[in-house]
Amino acid sequence: MPLILRKIRKARWYYNQSGFPWLLESDIPADPLGDLATNNNELSVWQIDDDKSNLPRVAAALAANGDDISNLDYALFDQKLLNEINITLRPSKGNSPDETANQNWHSDIVELSARKLVELAKAILTHAEIKRIPEKEILHLLAQAVAADQIERTKLRAKIWAKIDKLAILNKN
Numbered sequence: 001m002p003l004i005l006r007k008i009r010k011a012r013w014y015y016n017q018s019g020f021p022w023l024l025e026s027d028i029p030a031d032p033l034g035d036l037a038t039n040n041n042e043l044s045v046w047q048i049d050d051d052k053s054n055l056p057r058v059a060a061a062l063a064a065n066g067d068d069i070s071n072l073d074y075a076l077f078d079q080k081l082l083n084e085i086n087i088t089l090r091p092s093k094g095n096s097p098d099e100t101a102n103q104n105w106h107s108d109i110v111e112l113s114a115r116k117l118v119e120l121a122k123a124i125l126t127h128a129e130i131k132r133i134p135e136k137e138i139l140h141l142l143a144q145a146v147a148a149d150q151i152e153r154t155k156l157r158a159k160i161w162a163k164i165d166k167l168a169i170l171n172k173n
Contacts, residue, residue, distance in 0.1 A: 001079045003048040004089070004107075005055070006124070007062055008035040010073035013130045032121050035075075043109040043117075044094070046101075048076060058105055060145040061096035063138045068159045071135050077128035082109065085119045097155035098145065143167050 012031045020029055036043060046058045059072055082089055087109055094106030109120070133141075143164045145151040153161060 002050065003052070003076050004079050004082065005046040005048050005058060006035070006043070006075050008032075008073050008075050008130070010130055010132055013075065013125060013128075028118070028122055028125055032125065033117065036117055036121060038112055038117065041110070041112045043112060043120075044092075045089070045107055045109055046094070047079070047105045047107055054101075054105060056141050057098065057145065057150065058101055059133050059138065060141040060151065061094070061098035061101040063142055064097040064145070064151050064156055064160070065095075066160070067157050069135055069139050069142065069163050072133040072138050073131070074133075075124045075128040075130055077124060081123045081127055082120075085116065085123055087112070087116055087120060097151045100150065139163055139167055 048055050089107050090110045092108045094102035146153050
């Protein structure tokens with residue numbers, strides 16, 4: 001079964017129960033919910049192959065939507081977790097500059113209620129890998145995606161172009 005990726009801010013997902021003495025044992029802090037902002041009761045996610053072979057391309061697609069190059073934090077979890085908490089996943093077209101990634105690997109978690117969203121956050125806190133792709137690696141992934149015509153250069157912000165150009169110059173020397 002595929003893996004599910006959600007872009008997050010890593011610091012929101014690390015907490016020590018003892019650091020929150022006011023939290024009930026079965027409860028979670030509210031901050032992680034900020035990374036699960038919905039639109040029309042849907043949450044945008046990406047499907048990652050079991051062998052993670054499409055992870056670099058999806059990461060580049062996500063990073064290409066930014067204003068600048070930065071670290072990319074994400075939560076990665078088994079799709080079966082969605083089934084276990086009765087959450088529906090529906091393939092949908094993503095809105096990244098990588099049309100192939102949009103068509104093949106983007107989905108929405110749909111029909112979300114507040115209860116289901118909290119259950120999802122609990123499942124992510126308990127079972128997901130929380131990872132970071134450093135800014136330098138994101139730059140290389142974007143440069144590779146542009147060179148391979150996976151992402152059109154014209155769909156990137158000027159700051160990203162400039163950094164890709166600088167990387168190309170450094171690699172020539």
